[in-house]
Amino acid sequence: MLLRLRVSLADRPGGLGQVAKVLGMLGADILQVTVLEREMGRAVDDFTVSWPGAADLDEVRDRFSALPGVRVEGVWPTREVPGSAPDYDLLMHVASEPSRGLATLVDALPGLCGAEWSVAYADGAVLHSSIAAPELVDLPEPPLRAATVDGEKVRLMLLPMTAHQLHLLVARAEGPCFHRAELERAVRIVDVVSALAARA
Incomplete structure (x- = not known):
């Protein structure tokens, strides 16, 4: 299942690594990252991920809420295949x-x-x-x-x-x-x- 995950996080070294680690622990494979904004020390990124089976959105939010400064703004299905144009x-x-x-x-x-x-x-x-x-x-x-x-x-x-x-x-x-x-x-x-x- 392809999902898009929008995350707001502190724009500092290691921020993306934290998000990638949590996604890996949840069994998701990151296919693409799109930076939507970088302002005032924060970044908003869209991750396109391949998710094994049905996604438990509450679990996704719970896992990310444990990371300081990270906020999940949305998780939704997508049809856009990474690498396509x-x-x-x-x-x-x-x-x-x-x-x-x-x-x-x-x-x-x-x-x-x-x-x-x-x-x-x-x-x-x-x-x-x-x-x-x-x-x-x-x-x-x-x-x-x-x-x-x-x-x-x-x-x-x-x-x-x-x-x-x-x-x-x-x-x-x-x-x-x-x-x-x-x-x-x-x-x-x-x-x-x-x-x-x-x-x-």
Whole structure:
């Protein structure tokens, strides 16, 4: 089972080693580490791990709570295979068939963003939705710029696609709030896809 584990820890030598040791004791194999931020003596890292069997999230949190200065911000399943390049694959698909750029982007965003589903919408109507999107989506008021919204049951990322006069909504029910590094990456991907799709 592939999981993403978001950990906040003191940004000092040996910090990552402590996290790796605990993951090893739990039987997890670290496949990838992504540094999301390093500020004011702290770091926020996403670990992609191969987990043997079902993960006991309470045990994960308990083990890490024993480490001084370490906080687990979220643990959730992921489909993103470390070492793959899904963002480049998406851009290649859009470049080869720009007329389907919007649909391709909406279908790819959940995998790219560690989310469950996404939709494109304009004027209060859904234009395209990914396969796991619910039939009825409560569409938020479109923001002027990219933003995140943290609800009780679902976390949202809202991405304007200004050139096409529409918005994209990406939803994560499992895992933590979208980090600003995830938002910035999604904005760049949307901008490139928008430019490519405009050629159609």
